[in-house]
Amino acid sequence: MKVLLLGATGNVGSRALPALIKHGHTVIAYVRSPAKLAPEQRAVLAGVVTGLVTDKPALKTAILAHNCDAVFHAAGLAQMWGRSQTGEYNTMFATVVAAIVEARKERRGPAIRAWLMSGFPMLDLNSAIPTRLIGDYMPMFPEHRQNLALIQEQEEEDIAWSLFCASQLTPKHKEARIPAPDDCSAANVVAGAGSPPEWRDTLAWVPLIGPYLNILSQAGGYATSSEDPLDFIAADLEEGRQSEFIGKKVGFKLKRKKAT
Numbered sequence: 001m002k003v004l005l006l007g008a009t010g011n012v013g014s015r016a017l018p019a020l021i022k023h024g025h026t027v028i029a030y031v032r033s034p035a036k037l038a039p040e041q042r043a044v045l046a047g048v049v050t051g052l053v054t055d056k057p058a059l060k061t062a063i064l065a066h067n068c069d070a071v072f073h074a075a076g077l078a079q080m081w082g083r084s085q086t087g088e089y090n091t092m093f094a095t096v097v098a099a100i101v102e103a104r105k106e107r108r109g110p111a112i113r114a115w116l117m118s119g120f121p122m123l124d125l126n127s128a129i130p131t132r133l134i135g136d137y138m139p140m141f142p143e144h145r146q147n148l149a150l151i152q153e154q155e156e157e158d159i160a161w162s163l164f165c166a167s168q169l170t171p172k173h174k175e176a177r178i179p180a181p182d183d184c185s186a187a188n189v190v191a192g193a194g195s196p197p198e199w200r201d202t203l204a205w206v207p208l209i210g211p212y213l214n215i216l217s218q219a220g221g222y223a224t225s226s227e228d229p230l231d232f233i234a235a236d237l238e239e240g241r242q243s244e245f246i247g248k249k250v251g252f253k254l255k256r257k258k259a260t
């Protein structure tokens with residue numbers, strides 16, 4: 001696909017780039033600090049657009065001018081305990097979504113595919129309490145909630161979205177490497193939509209504190225590398241609008257290593 005990558009100079013975006021290239025996508029970086037792009041990053045990019053993610057006309061123009069059929073939004077950084085003073089994180093998300101929707105309507109083509117960064121607390125608590133989010137019990141990164149509500153209101157014909165509900169992401173490699181290193185692979189993770197993959201409800205029966213116990217006993221196991229889930233997402237983008245993850249909140253877990 002032709003992907004507009006937002007936040008290509010950040011921790012996530014810089015590691016998304018080699019994964020997208022590995023999976024054969026054409027990537028246009030949309031960045032506010034183009035000087036931060038290394039020569040090897042520039043060498044694999046089909047274009048660089050300088051702009052703010054709060055600038056809807058510029059984003060829409062970038063999508064249309066480069067004929068992008070997908071957007072990966074990794075710009076900004078959610079606050080752990082509250083909102084940024086300017087509220088910029090939510091403004092960026094809303095601006096990206098609005099730019100995608102307007103670009104799709106103007107182009108009159110199929111829905112634009114989008115992977116957007118979100119957080120682990122936006123995944124469903126468990127099948128026993130399907131209306132509850134993990135974030136109802138673990139109120140961290142509250143800015144994701146407004147973004148979730150906004151994306152769920154969108155029309156399928158405009159935006160074919162997936163939310164990457166990431167827990168802590170720790171880079172395997174200090175610097176983002178191009179080409180993507182061989183040890184960074186979708187094969188190292190399991191993905192799940194709705195609830196976190198391999199989530200267990202074993203403590204749900206405990207009165208009142210059952211949900212808290214479930215989260216406390218398991219949440220730590222969802223920290224992943226940055227690169228492996230990004231390889232999964234780049235692979236999923238190859239599926240285009242046939243992806244099973246469209247309209248889904250997606251969590252990841254590292255695969256357990258087999259004993260040798």
Ligand SMILES: NC(=O)c1ccc[n+]([C@@H]2O[C@H](COP(=O)([O-])OP(=O)(O)OC[C@H]3O[C@@H](n4cnc5c(N)ncnc54)[C@H](OP(=O)(O)O)[C@@H]3O)[C@@H](O)[C@H]2O)c1
Nearest residue numbers: 007009010011012032033052053075076077078117166169
């Ligand atoms: N890292 C994690 O462990 C983790 C875990 C869960 C979720 N996430 C989510 O993943 C996303 C990316 O996180 P990250 O760790 O990659 O953050 P980061 O390293 O701080 O990168 C943020 C990126 O956004 C760009 N940016 C910020 N404001 C912008 C604006 N107004 N216009 C254009 N670009 C702007 C930055 O550009 P400059 O280089 O110019 O500053 C940078 O490229 C966030 O939504 C975050 O909440 C991250």
